[in-house]
Amino acid sequence: MTAWLARRLLWGAATVLGVLGFLFVLFFATADPEDIAKRALGEKAPPEAVAQWIANHGYDRPRVWNPADPTDTMLFEHYRRMLAFDFGRSDADDVPIAQRLRAGVGVSLSLTVPLFLLGIPLALGASLLVAFFRETYIDRAGVVLAVVAMSVSILIYILAGQYVVGVLLRWFPISGFDIDPAVVARFLALPVGVGLLHGLGSDVRFYRTVFVEETSRDYVRTAFAKGAGDGRVMARHVLPNAMLPILTHEVVRIPGLFTGALLLESFFGIPGLGSMTVDAINANDFATLRVMVYVGALLFIAAQIATDVAYTVADPRVRLG
């Protein structure tokens, strides 16, 4: 187990280095520093200001190889700073990126955590119901509904939600955010509802397949034969045995909770990390985008290792060696 964990962690570290290499190629090797500077300062910026900006943001070093001092290159500096979590300043407005991350992560979590926690029981409940009625018209209708729900773009869910609930019914505000926990629930209700509706279709389709496979096994027939009730069989026998795919499916979503829901945050005016990313795109803020991809990848790699460990806990048949 220890040897396995050490190998797994080593592999995770190698992947982190790979991600950083990829980001370097994407953002440093292809972009001309002068262009980046001019995007931040404007086309007509004086040459001295451009040179100063390039030096301040570390774009003035040789890219990969410096014969005088091998550590004084963009590549080395990129790895050193990212691995030390020294994210530097935004390319657009010089605000320290770490400060922005700290300010945005709580806001993002206040949207994504309810979405995640409400989404799991909703999806699992609906899928168990559909799987219980497999090969009947309820099942067919459920599958068709799930495919229909999947086929609607998230943009349409958001626009329709804002228009129907916010403008026509006037139940909740269309967009906005507040730090006060008493008020914020009113702002979050609509984005959470829209997010739940959007995720439900593909989740139900996925989990139905998982549950249908389980319900056709012998132990389910045995459980029914010994007289266990419908609800008991589905909840106590089928659900725990389907835990492996559920874990795989849900744990990899946890890193996404921190980086925020891009579209929901931006449409509903929630100032989290998703909105921050959208702003960075609109402002051509490469430094912030880079950090967002890096942080997202770090969290994802950590979550994958956690999933592998969780397998052993959830399913005694899995042994790691």
Next chain:
Amino acid sequence: MEAHVARNLLVAGLALAAGLAAWRVRRSPFWSERLAEVAWRRPLALAVIAGFAAVAALDTVSWRGAPEGAGLTEPRSALVRVFPDEFREASYSAPFADVEFYGGAPLRHPGRHVLGTDILGRDVLLLTLQGAKVALLVGGLTCLIAVPLALLFGVPAGWFGGRLDDLVFFLVSTLASMPSILLLIALVTAIGRGPVQVCFALAVTGWVGFCRLARAETLKIRELDYVQAARALGVPTRRILWRHVLPNLTHLIVITFVLTFSGLVLSEAVLSWLGLGLDGSWGQMIDQARDELSRAPVIWWNLGAASAALFTLILAVNRVGDAVRDVLDPRTVRERA
């Protein structure tokens, strides 16, 4: 060669390829039987997809010369000739209206605009139909980049194993660990916003899953008796991969192609909203219509037409995709029987 001639040739080439594929399918009992079953289960969805493809083809085939001798020199597509520019209005008008939406001035061509006109007076039906070409381009071209890429890495990784396998696995897990929407945005910001660049970015984020699948499947096929026999007989590796391994991946290729397609078109809509999408796509129409929802009275037909078209195509592809998977995937055949 002029651009519109090249595009016409491209359409002819695609039609030829489709005909050739149909001929190959007819000659193979396995594939013609499977195709017949998909067609029998999803006739409507297939007809919808064929309709969109026909519209896209009509929108691409173009030639010079004006229908009414107006002396226009720009080449125009067959579709544009049905809804010519001469029927443009000054601004918004509702479907089937006689007067403009704001102001109430009489329209120049009342009754011409079945789905109304947009802010520039362009016919919404024409814009919506033109979006079909963009959607099929996004889905089709991206799959044509992503699937060969996945095979190129996945099949050798599964066949040769060892260092090569480690390298491919490293590459794939590196790409997969970045959040896909962020990776997509980063790629498009870095390599540019043209149609080919966007399709390439979508392909880079989308090929990973299929690469894993192709690798795992190759590992399995490698150990099968007839492949072992071919190796023992001294058949060159290249020939084994081409004649024995690839044909046994075909069903996976078809399934992946159809199931990925709809996700790609939806991703493009999201990119459009971020300002990174393709010109003329339904996503862009939806994005532009967003502000129109806050006008009073509300302009709904732009958004409605683009959303309905997007939904119809995606639903049709998803339904066909489900049927294709049921028919071709040996794992689901049991459930069907």
